[in-house]
Each structure stands twice: as C-alpha cells, then as structure tokens.
Amino acid sequence: MTKRHVLLLDLVDEPESIARYEAWHAAGAVPKPVVASIRAAGIAAMQIFRSGNRLVMVMDVTAAFDPTAKAHADAADLDVVAWETLMDGFQQRLPWAAAGEKWVQAGLIFDLAAQG
Template identity: 60%
Template sequence: MPRHSLLFDLVDEPAAIAEYESWHRPGNVPGPVLASIPAAGIVEMEIHRLGNRLMMLCETTDAFDPAAKAAADAADPDAMAGKALMSQFQRPVPGAPAGKKWAAPQPIFRLTDHPGHTPA
C-alpha cells in the first residue's frame, strides 16, 4: 500500500495551534470532508505535530491520484469551505514549492531497502 508524507507549518501562536487541533478532534471534522478522504483512495490518514510543524502521513490504494483528489476538492463546496477555514492556521514550510502549503519531503532512508531487512 503506497504511503505519502507531507509537511507544513501552523501559525506559531499557541491559541491558533489549539484551535487547529480542536478542529481535528473526533466529532469536529465535517462529515463531507471525512467522506471525501476514503472516496479518493486514502485508506488511513494521520497528522502529527511538533511545535508548529505538522506532518501528514497517508496510506493509499494503488489507484490514488493526488491531482484527482485536488480536482474533486476544488469542485466540492464543503471541501473548499474546510480548506478556507484551515488556511488561516497554515503556513508553508521553508522550501515548499511556490503557492503550496503542503510539501513532500524527500525520502532518504528505508530499512527494507537494505540487504537482509525485509518486512516481518
């Protein structure tokens, strides 16, 4: 199952970080936004925070297409409202492509790429 990681920063203010986290607690994410995630082929999604830096990890089906997900979101008023709401909290990480908040880090190590190390 393919995995994807993305990074971005939050506004570095404790109240903004607390509000952003509050929006992501169970029961606070709008149903249509949650439904759009597996509909796009995302099997699991996690967001982790250290300070104001966030990392999103996604496991997807082989058919997952990030461009198709972006296009579907752009055509969905609920997704666009959610993106607009969250954008007040988000900032691109240093090194992110121009105009992009989420940036994909470059993988540099994978245990199973080394001889003798296969998944259990």
C-alpha cells in the same frame, strides 16, 4: 497494496491558534463531507502528527489515488473548499514550498528494510 505519502506543513506559531487547529482535528470534529472526500479519493489511512508548529501528515493510499484528480474534486466540493479556507487561517507554507504548494512531500532518505 498501499503507497505511503509523508507531507509537511507549518502552523502559525501561536499557542491559541495551534490549540484551535488541534480541536478542529479531534475525533469527530472534521466535517463528515470532508472525511468522505478523503476516503473517496483512495486514501486508506491518514494521520497528522505535530511537533511545535510543524505538522507531518502520513497518508497510505490505494492504487486508485490520483492527487491531481483529488485536487480537482476538492476544488469543486463546497464543503472541502470551506474546510480548506478555514484551515488556511491556521497554516503557513514551508519556506521552500513551491508557489501554490500547501503540504510539501517529504523525500525518503532511510528505509530499514533496505538495509538488509
């Protein structure tokens, strides 16, 4: 069984920057140690969608996923730190993000399954 997380973030609203960000996320472009760290954390599936400069990340995680443990592991992993530093140059925080918060969790407001 998996749980779904939906997170939001904006990109710097410059076409060239957005194109470079997308190129970094093309199939095979993300460094293998970064992909391995995602999978090792219990993230079973992850997709990022874009509309304009807004990103939506959808993650399906296993019961083993612990976001606090993932954050600590990432801070100790030089490959992940380098990746996040690179990505920070393309990203900007949402205006309502808490201090230090990068990707903001979206709240579920509608679920077709709950409608009967």
